[in-house]
Amino acid sequence: MKSKRLSKAKRLSLDIITTLPQPIIETILCLLPIREAARTSILSRDWRYKWTTIPKLVFSTPDANPIMETSKLIRAIHQVISLRQDPIHEFTLSLHGNCFGKTGLPSCEVDQILCHLSKNHPVNKLILDFGASSDDCSYNLPFSVFSSLHRLTELYLSWCDLDHQPAFNGFGSLVVLSLDFVWISRKTLLCLLSSCPSLKSFRLIMPEDHVVGRENSTMIELFQCLPLIEHLTIWCDTIWWFVPDLVPQELPTSLIHLKYFCMEQMSFHHGYALTFLAILIKNSPNLEKIELQIDAAHYLFNDTDYDSDVYEEYHSDVWLEHLSNVWLEHLIELKITDFSNLEPELEFVKLILAKSPKLKKVSIKSVVKRDQEPGMLKTLLRTPRVSAVEIDVV
Numbered sequence: 001m002k003s004k005r006l007s008k009a010k011r012l013s014l015d016i017i018t019t020l021p022q023p024i025i026e027t028i029l030c031l032l033p034i035r036e037a038a039r040t041s042i043l044s045r046d047w048r049y050k051w052t053t054i055p056k057l058v059f060s061t062p063d064a065n066p067i068m069e070t071s072k073l074i075r076a077i078h079q080v081i082s083l084r085q086d087p088i089h090e091f092t093l094s095l096h097g098n099c100f101g102k103t104g105l106p107s108c109e110v111d112q113i114l115c116h117l118s119k120n121h122p123v124n125k126l127i128l129d130f131g132a133s134s135d136d137c138s139y140n141l142p143f144s145v146f147s148s149l150h151r152l153t154e155l156y157l158s159w160c161d162l163d164h165q166p167a168f169n170g171f172g173s174l175v176v177l178s179l180d181f182v183w184i185s186r187k188t189l190l191c192l193l194s195s196c197p198s199l200k201s202f203r204l205i206m207p208e209d210h211v212v213g214r215e216n217s218t219m220i221e222l223f224q225c226l227p228l229i230e231h232l233t234i235w236c237d238t239i240w241w242f243v244p245d246l247v248p249q250e251l252p253t254s255l256i257h258l259k260y261f262c263m264e265q266m267s268f269h270h271g272y273a274l275t276f277l278a279i280l281i282k283n284s285p286n287l288e289k290i291e292l293q294i295d296a297a298h299y300l301f302n303d304t305d306y307d308s309d310v311y312e313e314y315h316s317d318v319w320l321e322h323l324s325n326v327w328l329e330h331l332i333e334l335k336i337t338d339f340s341n342l343e344p345e346l347e348f349v350k351l352i353l354a355k356s357p358k359l360k361k362v363s364i365k366s367v368v369k370r371d372q373e374p375g376m377l378k379t380l381l382r383t384p385r386v387s388a389v390e391i392d393v394v
Contacts, residue, residue, distance in 0.1 A: 118148035170195025193225035
């Protein structure tokens with residue numbers, strides 16, 4: 001009997017994980033998929049309910065059989081949150097495929113989950129991804145759900161419909177907002193942004209066909225809603241929302257907090273994108289990093305010749321005149337992907353090299369042909385610069 005007790009005591013001494021502090025156990029369980037975390041309940045009596053205390057919940061469906069898998073997942077979510085006694089701080093729901101619409105689930109299933117979270121848990125970070133392959137299968141997100149989510153600090157929305165005027169008091173604590181492929185009107189967007197006075201990071205990735213309504217808006221209206229913005233990412237196709245014409249506007253106040261700017265699907269033959277970029281650079285005195293992800297497919301796969309006449313029309317107004325007196329005193333890094341070595345792209349790099357005294361690194365991912373690489377690299381290395389910058393071309 002004594003030997004059995006000793007062996008049991010020995011086994012317990014080897015169970016290091018169980019003896020860890022509860023916050024560390026919760027951190028470990030948060031790294032597991034929710035299904036695997038729930039399976040730890042069979043380890044022992046002590047572990048039976050440990051998984052129900054983790055503050056971070058992540059639910060997602062596989063791409064195969066989305067409707068069937070989503071139905072199972074929704075039932076599982078209801079079971080999990082009904083068992084919760086401890087607060088949920090982070091919640092992720094990712095549903096792939098056409099889960100809604102005529103052939104999918106009723107949206108009220110998700111509404112009930114979100115309403116339960118908003119009323120019973122101090123959620124700080126909310127990620128909702130309803131990826132759909134057709135517009136009529138998107139999720140219509142009710143703003144009424146947000147009325148009790150006043151503690152949110154991070155909100156990430158993908159593939160949902162926000163096409164209505166928000167009727168809530170706003171997100172006073174929201175610091176990060178990401179909108180990817182969301183159906184929304186410009187009026188609703190500006191109203192949403194204006195209700196987030198603490199916002200520091202904003203991401204807007206939206207194709208033209210996701211714009212609801214035809215209201216006019218400007219860059220001035222946009223940045224009036226973002227007084228504390230530090231990180232900004234925007235899709236090139238979204239630019240025309242805020243640039244009604246090709247004449248650069250002066251912003252009434254500088255974007256003194258902006259440190260990082262990224263434009264995805266950038267096109268240097270897109271006059272509105274050039275105008276937006278010029279205005280932003282001129283009015284961001286503390287900018288530290290610029291990242292441009294160029295849409296090289298326009299030139300590589302569409303058999304479309306570069307229109308130098310169009311470029312000259314926009315370029316003379318945007319770069320040569322509007323940026324002639326710019327001095328980027330705090331810029332440290334420039335990153336460009338899918339660089340095609342076209343004239344406007346090359347001139348932009350030259351401009352940055354000549355205007356950035358603290359520039360340390362220029363990273364360029366090139367898509368030019370191999371026989372063109374030596375000439376491109378030689379041109380870049382010979383370009384005048386005002387700092388000891390490292391130029392990395394891959």
